[in-house]
Amino acid sequence: MQTLSRTLFLVALTAMSAVQAAPRDDILAAYTAQAKAEDATFAGFSAARGEALHRDRHSGGKADSPSCTSCHGENTRAAGRTPVGKSIEPVAVSVAPTRYTDAAKVEKWFRRNCREVLGRECSAREKGDWLAFMTTQ
Amino acid sequence: MKPLIRSIAVGVALFAVGAVMLERAKAGSDEFFAPVTDPLTRQECGSCHMAFPAGLLPARSWQKMMGELDNHFGEDASVDAATAKQITTYLVAHAADSTGYGDMRRWLRGVSASAAPQRITELPKWVREHREVSPREWTRKEIATKANCVACHVDAERGYFEDD
Structure with missing residues (x-):
C-alpha cells in the first residue's frame, strides 16, 4: 500500500513538473524559431554560452550592474537582491520551478535587464542560451 | 429568541x-498608509521595491511617473501600455489627494500644487518624519537606500510605518 501511494505521489509529481516544463519548452521553441530567423547557421542553444553571458562582466550597460550576477548573485540557487534591497527569487529552475513559464514576463525582464547590463536588448540566441543554462541549474 | x-x-x-x-x-x-490592494499594481510595482502605498504621492506625481517608466530613477521599469493604464488608474484613484483620502492631504503639506514630486523621500513631511535618523544610520548595509522602508518599518508592507 505504501509503495503504491509512493508511486502515485511520484507520478503526480512528475505530471506536475511536466505541466510546468511545457510552457518553458514553448518559450524556448519560440526563441529557437527566432534565433534561426536571425542567423541561418544557428545550431541550438548552449548552456555554456548562457553561463558565460550570466557571469561575465559586460560593458555598455550601467556602471553599477555590469553583470547579471550584480543583482542575482554568484550562486544561481540562492536569492538575489535588487538595488533597493528587495530579495529576488533564485534564478535556477531546480529551486524556482515556476520560473520562465510566462512568456510575457520572460520577455519583460530580458528587455529590462539586458538594457541594464549590456546596454542593448538581447538576441533570441542569447535569451535561449541563458534559459538553457538556468534549466541545468 | x-x-x-x-x-x-x-x-x-x-x-x-x-x-x-x-x-x-x-x-x-x-503612520498608516493603506497598502496597495490591486494585484497587478502590487505585482508590477513590488518586484524591485516595496509596492509603495498610493497615498504617499499626489495623483499628478503618479501620472508623471507612469509616463516615464523607461527611465524610472535611472532604471528601465517599462511595462506594456495596457498594464501601465491599469496601474495608473489605481494609483490615481488612491493618491494622497484623491477623494476618500482627504486626511492624507496633510501628508502633502509644503508641496506646491504645481509640482509633481517623484521621490517620496523628498516630500517635506517625509523629511520631517525622518529628521531623527542620523546620516550614519542610512549607510547601514541592510538599508541600501531610503526607498527600503521595510529595513526599519517591519510592517510597512501592511501599511504601518510607525517608529521602530
Whole structure:
C-alpha cells in the first residue's frame, strides 16, 4: 500500500513538473524559431554560452550592474537582491520551478535587464542560451 | 429568541461602528498608509521595491511617473501600455489627494500644487518624519537606500510605518 501511494505521489509529481516544463519548452521553441530567423547557421542553444553571458562582466550597460550576477548573485540557487534591497527569487529552475513559464514576463525582464547590463536588448540566441543554462541549474 | 436577535444586531452594529472608527483613525494617522490592494499594481510595482502605498504621492506625481517608466530613477521599469493604464488608474484613484483620502492631504503639506514630486523621500513631511535618523544610520548595509522602508518599518508592507 505504501509503495503504491509512493508511486502515485511520484507520478503526480512528475505530471506536475511536466505541466510546468511545457510552457518553458514553448518559450524556448519560440526563441529557437527566432534565433534561426536571425542567423541561418544557428545550431541550438548552449548552456555554456548562457553561463558565460550570466557571469561575465559586460560593458555598455550601467556602471553599477555590469553583470547579471550584480543583482542575482554568484550562486544561481540562492536569492538575489535588487538595488533597493528587495530579495529576488533564485534564478535556477531546480529551486524556482515556476520560473520562465510566462512568456510575457520572460520577455519583460530580458528587455529590462539586458538594457541594464549590456546596454542593448538581447538576441533570441542569447535569451535561449541563458534559459538553457538556468534549466541545468 | 427576540432578545438574542437584538443582542446580535447590537453586537454587529457596534462592531461596524468600531471598524469604521478604526479605519478613520488609521487614515488620519501619519503612520498608516493603506497598502496597495490591486494585484497587478502590487505585482508590477513590488518586484524591485516595496509596492509603495498610493497615498504617499499626489495623483499628478503618479501620472508623471507612469509616463516615464523607461527611465524610472535611472532604471528601465517599462511595462506594456495596457498594464501601465491599469496601474495608473489605481494609483490615481488612491493618491494622497484623491477623494476618500482627504486626511492624507496633510501628508502633502509644503508641496506646491504645481509640482509633481517623484521621490517620496523628498516630500517635506517625509523629511520631517525622518529628521531623527542620523546620516550614519542610512549607510547601514541592510538599508541600501531610503526607498527600503521595510529595513526599519517591519510592517510597512501592511501599511504601518510607525517608529521602530
